[in-house]
Amino acid sequence: MSEMKRPPADPRRGPFDTEINTRAVVGFVFWLVLGVAIVAGGMWMFQSRLEKRAQSTDEAPSPLVDRTQRRLPPEPRLQTTPELDLQAYRREERRRAASWGWIDEKTGVVHIPVERALEIVAARGLPAHPSAGSAPSLPLPAAPPGGQP
Secondary structure: OOOOOOOOOOOOOOOOOOOOOHHHHHHHHHHHHHHHHHHHHHHHHHHHHHHHHHHHHOOOOOOOOOOOOOOOOOOOOOOOOHHHHHHHHHHHHHHHHOOOEEEEOOOOEEEOOHHHHHHHHHHHOOOOOOOOOOOOOOOOOOOOOOOOO
16 A cells, blocks of 8 residues: 655644644635625615615604603503602501591491500400301490590
């Protein structure tokens, strides 16, 4: 068999210079950059044409519309200050839980402060479990001082 002949080693090249085809790598990078530039330029031109077309089809705003006034979106709207709304809601619930008032004046249903309700339950106890078909009847608490319900 004949031996394969190798070209003589160039003393200026290192041991790995012959394994990497630098010309092919540089050519690939060149064509890659050129392709990306062409695609980006085409996309930019397409975008500008679409913007011009959209602007040309827009109607001129009516001179009767006052652009200085802020217009609200239609209902239902999102809360703009949910923290403040929650604080107001909790404040109202605390006020209601600590006050006396009518729920339904015709039927005689009232709301009483939580502390007073706890005192009544502690003094009288909870009602016994009702028998089937009958509703429990609780006596109304004594009227609060001041003549309110």
